[in-house]
Amino acid sequence: MTSQDVQGVTGTSGMPYAGGEKETLRASLDRHRDAVLWKLEGLDHEQLRRPMTPSGTNLLGLLKHLGSVEYGWFVQAFGGEVEPLWFDPYSAEDMWVGEDEPKTRIVEFYGRARTAADHMISTLPLDALGHPAWRRDDAVSLRWVLVHMIEETARHAGHMDILRELIDGKTGDHRPR
Secondary structure, three states, X not given: XXXXXXXXXXXXXXXXXXXXXXXXXXXXXXXXXXXXXXXXOOOOHHHHHOXXXXXXXXXXXXXXXXXXXXXXXXXXXXXXXXXXXXXXXXXXXXXXXXOOOOHHHHHHHHHHHHHHHHHHHHHOOOOOEEOOHHHOOOOEEHHXXXXXXXXXHHHHHHHHHHHHHHHHOOOOOOOOO
């Protein structure tokens, strides 16, 4: 589901102007999710992996990280099944991509994480409580996780926007219509 699939009146950004709370939060998250995928379009193997900051941040690593946190916050925290990971997200291995990790593997991983997260969002009420593995004593509501993941995804979409501009000059927070 993309933000364009949301029922009701929507603005030019696909955001529902008169939607309910969950619908609005989901549409906001989807808008940023779509933007991070758009940032990868048209780039080659080297450009996707090119370290653009002293810390080594690159476009494909940011997408891998976002897939990892979608699984962690939406799925694992609420008792869903997370696919076996080939990296350790607790040691920041989700921020880096190896030469043996093709773009398709990372994009498909992100897509599966997004689908699994969407299932949890669709089936749980906003007041449902989850327990992230790294904070077992802290309960978090689905509402809180949605807000947190909107912030997380928007933050990294902004990083990706800057990296993309440095690579080829393309900017923007969403695909031009």
